[in-house]
Amino acid sequence: MSIKKVIISGGGTGGHIYPAIAIASAFKEIDPQIEILFVGAEGKMEMEKVPKAGFNIIGLPVVGINRAHLWKNFLFPIKLIQSLYQAFAILKSFKPDVVIGVGGYASGPTLIGAWLSRIPFYIQEQNSYAGITNKALGSKSRHIFVAYPGMSKFFPTEKITITGNPVRKDLIDLSGKKEKATPFFKLKEQVPTILIIGGSQGARSINLAILDGLSLFEKAGIQLIWQTGIHFEAEAKNAVSKFPQLSCFVSAFIYEMDFAYAMADLVISRAGALSVSEICLSGKPSLLVPFPNAAEDHQTENAKSLVMENAAILIPDKNAKDTLVSTAIKTLDDQDLLAKLAENSFHMGRPKAAQQIVELITEQCK
Numbered sequence: 117m118s119i120k121k122v123i124i125s126g127g128g129t130g131g132h133i134y135p136a137i138a139i140a141s142a143f144k145e146i147d148p149q150i151e152i153l154f155v156g157a158e159g160k161m162e163m164e165k166v167p168k169a170g171f172n173i174i175g176l177p178v179v180g181i182n183r184a185h186l187w188k189n190f191l192f193p194i195k196l197i198q199s200l201y202q203a204f205a206i207l208k209s210f211k212p213d214v215v216i217g218v219g220g221y222a223s224g225p226t227l228i229g230a231w232l233s234r235i236p237f238y239i240q241e242q243n244s245y246a247g248i249t250n251k252a253l254g255s256k257s258r259h260i261f262v263a264y265p266g267m268s269k270f271f272p273t274e275k276i277t278i279t280g281n282p283v284r285k286d287l288i289d290l291s292g293k294k295e296k297a298t299p300f301f302k303l304k305e306q307v308p309t310i311l312i313i314g315g316s317q318g319a320r321s322i323n324l325a326i327l328d329g330l331s332l333f334e335k336a337g338i339q340l341i342w343q344t345g346i347h348f349e350a351e352a353k354n355a356v357s358k359f360p361q362l363s364c365f366v367s368a369f370i371y372e373m374d375f376a377y378a379m380a381d382l383v384i385s386r387a388g389a390l391s392v393s394e395i396c397l398s399g400k401p402s403l404l405v406p407f408p409n410a411a412e413d414h415q416t417e418n419a420k421s422l423v424m425e426n427a428a429i430l431i432p433d434k435n436a437k438d439t440l441v442s443t444a445i446k447t448l449d450d451q452d453l454l455a456k457l458a459e460n461s462f463h464m465g466r467p468k469a470a471q472q473i474v475e476l477i478t479e480q481c482k
Contacts (some may be wrong), residue, residue: 118482121150130388138283138285154171156175156176179191196225207230216237245270258480259476296378309379314344329441331359332442341376386404387419397466429457
C-alpha cells in the first residue's frame with residue numbers, strides 16, 4: 117500500500133504543532149501529491165498556525181482536563197463524545213491511509229477513532245515524560261517515535277524508535293544568517309547577544325527576572341533578543357526604553373527564529389520539547405528554566421537530559437529572579453564553558469527527525 121492520504125492530529129502548543137508541520141512537510145517532499153489533513157482543537161493555536169503553513173485543518177470541540185479545578189470538568193465528557201463522533205466522521209470522509217498523533221487534546225479522539233476503524237496510526241512523543249493520551253494508546257499504535265532514551269517505561273520497547281523531535285527546516289543550517297539577522301533586529305554583530313524565549317505564550321518568571329536585570333545587561337555590554345509573549349510585550353518595551361545604552365529587540369513573538377538563533381551567543385528558555393530540540397539543532401549553549409507546573413514536571417526532565425550531557429545549565433523556576441541574570445552574564449564571560457556547552461548541545465541535535473519518521477512510516481505501509 118502506498119500512502120496517498122495522511123491525517124495528523126494534535127496541537128495546543130507550539131511544541132506539538134511545529135513538529136506536526138515538519139512531518140507534513142517531509143511527506144510533501146517525498147510526494148507532493150500526498151493529501152494531508154490536520155485535526156486540531158477548536159480555539160487552539162493550531163487553528164491559526166497550520167493554515168499559515170499551507171495545510172488544511174478541521175477543529176474538534178474537545179477540551180483538556182482541568183487538574184486545578186476538577187469541578188470545571190463537567191463539560192469534558194460531553195465534549196469528548198462530540199469529538200469522537202466528529203473524528204469518526206472525518207475519518208470516514210477523508211479515508212486516510214495512516215493517522216499520526218502528535219499529542220494534545222485533539223489527538224485522543226482522532227487516534228481512538230483510527231484504532232476502532234482499523235486504520236494504522238503512529239505516535240510522535242516530544243517529551244521525556246509521555247503524555248496521558250500517548251501513554252493510553254501506545255500499545256495500540258503501529259509505532260512510536262520519541263526524542264529521548266528510556267521511554268520503554270511508557271511504551272512497548274519493540275515499537276519505539278528514537279528520532280529526536282522534528283523542527284523547522286530553516287533552523288538546520290544557520291550559516292550566513294547572522295549577517296542578515298543583525299540589521300533585521302537592529303543590533304550589532306560583534307556584541308555578545310542573549311536570546312530569551314519563553315515558549316509561544318511567554319514565561320512570566322523569566323520575563324520578570326530579565327526586567328529586573330536590564331541595568332546589569334546594560335552595564336555588561338550585552339544585547340538582547342527578547343520574545344516576551346503577548347501579555348508582557350508592552351511592559352517589556354516600556355522598561356527597555358529607560359535604558360538608552362542597552363541594545364534590545366523586544367517582540368511578543370518571533371517568527372524569524374532562524375535569525376534569532378543565528379545571532380545568539382547564549383539562549384535563555386523554558387524547557388519545552390520543541391525549544392530543547394531547536395536549541396540542540398542550532399548548537400547553542402543555554403540556560404533552561406523549566407516551567408514547574410508542566411504535566412508530570414516533564415520540562416525538568418527535558419532539561420536534565422541536556423544537563424546530564426553538559427549541554428545546558430538548569431535554573432529552577434523558583435531561583436530565576438535571584439540567579440538567572442547573574443548566571444547568564446557569568447556564563448557569557450566564560451568562553452571555555454560556552455564552547456563546551458555549544459559542542460555538546462550540537463551533538464544532541466537530530467536534523468533529520470522528520471525525514472526519518474516519514475521514511476519509516478512509508479516503509480511499514482508498503
